[in-house]
Amino acid sequence: MSSLRLISPRISRSICGQTPRLSRSLSAKRPHFPCVEAHAARESRIRAAPRLSASPSTNPEQLSDSGPEPPYARPNPKTYHIYRDSAPLHLTYSPDPLPSFDVAYETWGTLSPSKDNVILLHTGLSASSHAASTPANPAEGWWEKFIGPGKALDTNQFYIICCNVLGGCYGSTGPSSTDPLTEKHYGTNFPVISMFDMVQAQFRLLDHLGVNKLYASVGSSMGAMQSLAAGWLFPERVGKVISISGTARSSPSAVAMRFAQRSVLMADPNWNNGFxxxxxxPHTGMKLARQIATITYRSGPEWDLRFGRRLRPLPESEEPSPDAPRSPALCPDFLIETYLDHQGEQFCLKYDANSLIYISKAMDLFDMTNSALSSLNLRPSTSSSLLTTNTSHSKSHPPPANPPAYLPDLAEGMKPLANIPTLVLGVQSDILFTVEQQREVADALRMAGNDNVSYYELGGVWGHDTFLLDVLNVGGAIRGFLS
Amino acid sequence: MSSLRLISPRISRSICGQTPRLSRSLSAKRPHFPCVEAHAARESRIRAAPRLSASPSTNPEQLSDSGPEPPYARPNPKTYHIYRDSAPLHLTYSPDPLPSFDVAYETWGTLSPSKDNVILLHTGLSASSHAASTPANPAEGWWEKFIGPGKALDTNQFYIICCNVLGGCYGSTGPSSTDPLTEKHYGTNFPVISMFDMVQAQFRLLDHLGVNKLYASVGSSMGAMQSLAAGWLFPERVGKVISISGTARSSPSAVAMRFAQRSVLMADPNWNNGFxxxxxxPHTGMKLARQIATITYRSGPEWDLRFGRRLRPLPESEEPSPDAPRSPALCPDFLIETYLDHQGEQFCLKYDANSLIYISKAMDLFDMTNSALSSLNLRPSTSSSLLTTNTSHSKSHPPPANPPAYLPDLAEGMKPLANIPTLVLGVQSDILFTVEQQREVADALRMAGNDNVSYYELGGVWGHDTFLLDVLNVGGAIRGFLS
Incomplete structure (x- = not known):
């Protein structure tokens, strides 16, 4: 039944004349997979030294020099402040409040005597309060280049407060905290929380500090959600709002990407239902989840430029003979694969898995349409006169072409922000918080009657991570808007 | 230290007057996670009835009616043909050939006496030879609406052959096949294969059938890669090429998405290094991988329209009280989540995990730039005169604006296709094989001197899956090009 024709020079060699060499080695040897063995090896290291979880074996500095990477340093617990609030915190989705809570925070600059120069800086999903170095903790912060004298958040002028969010694991109350009722870790007995809950906790800290009104509420990514939520909850306590690469209504495609991360994490047997x-x-699940997340943080065009189709350099021991093509591996082989592998590896022991699950869920749940908000028993703490703004589209800005059907609903929901000057900034290469969503935030605000919306769109190839990297353009827009 | 101010009406209720109800139930009850329990339950079902792997508990018909889904039916092993080739098959990346191989195939229409009406239809990653129903197997095929009398691939005129690819698990030799040298399953002793190897195997079948020249080589997605590879390997045996939503050079972002899938699959302990x-x-890994894959197959705009932010309907037992907002779940809750969950569940026992790994790797490796091809010891089986085509850009088509730096290299590599009329069709909402890549294929072919390139770009929201769904536009373009 076999058909033996001359098909190509190499096939013909194997047919005409000799029987080709059928090496037993092809079948007899069991292959091994370093990328799979890495999971077991990591587990052994953790068993041998449980405190490894506080000191992962890889660090960001080991990343290749091929492109910019934001710093990710865990804060030193001894150097952030903790605000302990022993009164209950009402929650958006739970009938029961949190009985008490902590908020970890750090500050930069000097609080003015009238306490009117405060900027509340909100973090993205996995960041800590350590936005910039401090005298107590000189480690580089996640927005190091944006905070300081003369920088985007100018410490000569402003007093900047950055909190670890409720639900986090860097000092604020979250699933890894001890439940005062059981004296055990909350685990997944921690209630589902919302952006609004995070902001409520932060304003309890502001109350404690005697800060009545913020000069500005500033945030990127999930921080932008909080920034908008702060303006919504406390319209009279927020002077300006900055929303960078955020959204006022999480899209199903962003939910999908976060769902994929939660799924791989929760499927890790170590997750153990959160206990x-x-x-x-669940270090393996965390690594896999971070790999997926990293795909959403950058952009294809960046990878084209940064990695292209280049392969990892082979160690000498693996080098093929000069006359044979390099044999591809099923484990990471292209540089883009080793990059994702590295990002996952360096993150997987740094952050709490349950915090990732709860906070990413809170992001999914964020929706400022009026129909969503009105189902939540939430309302802005403001005089009702603020809410009478006309919902017809502002005269100074024509309505957008092809708006999504829910835009009027979103505008209605965002009415409490109608009188707060707002900067909306987005990035065209962002696949997680798309540029369409940035336009949507600006359009909804304008449609809600906000005549003080500044809107910027940036190019470039850094995708969602642009807010961490582009000091010149992102920083410049912030500085201009705040001045 | 606590700061107790009036923040919102609901917070104030919990502060002024009564101590809020601190239900023990919040902390004492261990939560459960149906989406995690599903993995163990599935494993129990498989243990109880190992043949479940041939009959999964869910099927595509159970999918919600909210939008179009392509059929995915596994073929009946009794109804496809198997071509058994007992001669070795040279492989691109392995020093050792495959000692022998099978190719499963099905056909539609009637072979003309001169055997000049043959269309070789190439499949995407996970598809079988069952592209359309046959008298022997009336189950709907994956391209059912595109094949038949008067359809895009018109069986009144053409004889259509569709093969399960080398590396697959639906009748053709792949990692789940028995290695004749060891009489055990290959597992990961199966060699890494390439698109070119798949095509070589198919042309051995064509030799066997006495088909010297194809009327056309047709494929979508990975099938488009094979379609181009067929024209490259056998320029004198391919009359026309159709490449739909494919690429001539896998991009790093597509590699990243497939790497994420392989990573979750290989981390499943059941994978056991492929044995x-x-x-x-590894059914859990397969489910998680398919969830990720599904994200890349459709589009955000489709999900906006199809699911928006709607939640799954609650069974009566879970309905909340009328005065409390619905409590969000950490398991699938938004319809987009249940959709992805369902797609993963219905696929995870249908397809072989190692086939997914090997074939997705072959996709990653596909690169028709001259520099990549010339490292592979591959060459087209053609007279050398064909290769003298001028590589300057065709006069009838001006060079593209902002071409990628590798475009001349790609044009050089694709020179063997310079004389084959080619249809390139892409979809603007495709995030896996982007529209830029479609333009790149057309540009490279024209730059290689091909004056017979038809290029279409489709709108719509179905993303990469458009080729499976849009009979009107995809089918129309094919029919027009073939006639």
Missing amino acids: YYDGLP | YYDGLP
């Missing part, structure tokens, strides 16, 4: 604090953390 | 055929398959 892993006395055992081994 | 799971005598045990339990």
Whole structure:
């Protein structure tokens, strides 16, 4: 039944004359997979030294020099402040409040005597309060280049406060905290929380500090959601709002990407329904989740430029013979693969898995349409006169072409922000918080009657991470808007 | 230290007067996660009935009616043909050939006496030879609406052959096949294969059938890669080429998405380095991988329209009280989540995990730039005169604006296709094989001197899956080009 024709010179060699060499080695040897063995090896390291979870074996500095990477340093627990609030915190989705809570925070600059120069800086999903270095903790912060004298958030002028969000694991109350009722880690007995809950907790800290009104509420990514939520909850306590690469209504495609991350994490047997604090953390699931997340943080065009189709350099021991093509591996082989692998590896022991699950869920749930907000028993703490703004589209800005059907609903929901000057900034290469969503935030605000919306769109190839990297353009827009 | 101010009406209720109800139920009850339990439940079902792997508990018909879904039916092993070739098959990346191989195939229409009406239809990653129903197997095929009398691939005129690819698990030789040298499943002793190897195997079948020249080589997605590879390997045996939503050079972002899938699959302990055929398959990893894949197959705009932010309907037992907002779940809750969950669940026992790994790797490796091809010891089986085509850009088509730096290299590599009329069709909402890549294929072909390139770009929201769904536009373009 075999058909033996001359098809190509190499096939013909194997047919005409000799029987080709059928090496037993092809079948007899069991292959091994370093990328899979890495999971077991990591687990052994954790078993041998449980405190490894506080000191991962890889760090960002080991990343290749091929492109810019934002710093990700865990804060030093001894150097952030903790605000302990022993009164309950009402929650958006739970009938029961949190009985008490902590908020970890750091500050930069000097609080003015009238306490009117405060900027509340909101973080993205996995960041800590350590936005910039401090005298107590000189480690580089996640927005190091944006905070300081003469920088985007100018410490000569402003007093900047950055909190670890409620639900986080860097000092604020979250699933890894001890439940005062059981004296055990909350685990997944922690209630589902919302952006609004995070902001409520932060304003309890502001109350404690005697800060009645913010000069500005500033945030990027999930921080932008909080920034908008702060303006919505406390319209009279927020002077300006900055929303960078955020959204006022999480899109189903962003939900999909975060769902994929939660799925791989929760499928890790170590996750153990969220009760892993006395055992081994779900480090494999965390690595896999971070790999997926990293895909959404950057952009294809950046990878084209940065990695293209280049392969990892082979160690000498693996080099092929000069006359044979390099044999491809099923484990990471292209540089883009080793990049994702590295990003996952360096993150997987740094952050709490349950915090990732709860906070990413809070992002999914964020929706400022009026129909969504009105189902939540939430309302802005403001005089009702603020809410009478005309919902017809502002005269100074024509209505957008092809608006999504929910835009009027979103504009209605965002009415409490109608009198707050707002900067909306987006990035065209962002695949997680698309530029369409940035336009949507600006359009909804304008449609809600806000005549003080500044809108910028940036090019470039850094995707969602642009807010962490582009000091010149992102920083410049912030500085201009705040001055 | 606590700061108790009036922040919102609901917060104030919990502060002024009564101590809020601190239900023990919040903390004492261990939560459960149906989406995680599903993995163990599935494993129990497989243990109880190992043949479940041939009959998954869910099927595509159970999918919600909210939008179009392509059929995915596994073929009936009794109704496809198998071509058994007992001669070795040279491989692109392995020093050792495959000692022998099978190719499963099905046909539609009638072979003309001169055997000049043959269309070779190439499949995407996970498809079988069952592209359309046959008298022997009336189950709907994956391209059912595109094949038949008067359809895009018109069986009144053409004889259509569709093969399960080398590396697959639906009758053709792949990692789940028995290695004749060891009489055990290959597992990951199966060699890494290339698109070119798949095409070589198919042309051995054509030799066997006495088909010297194809009327056309047709494929979408990975099938488009094969379609181009067929024209490259056998320029004198391919009359026309159709490439739909494919690429001539896999992009790093597509590699990233496939890497994420392979990573979650290979991390499943059941995968067992690829040697799971005598045990339990890595069904959890397969489900997670398919969830990720599904994100790349459709588009955000489709999900906006189809699911928006709607939640799954709650069964009566879970309905909240009228005065409380619905409590969000960490398991799938938004319809987009249940959709992805369902897609993963219905696929995870249908397809072989190792086939997914090997074939997705072959996609990553596909690169028709001259520099990549010339490292592979591959060459087209053609008279050298064909290769003298001028590589300057065709006069009838001006060079593209902002071409990628590798475009001349790609044009040089694609020179063997310079004389084959080619249809390139792409979809603007495709995030896996972007429209830029479609333009790149057309540009490279024209730059290689091909004056017979038809290029179409489709709108719509179905993303990469458009080729499976849009009979009117995709089918129309094919029919027009073939006639």
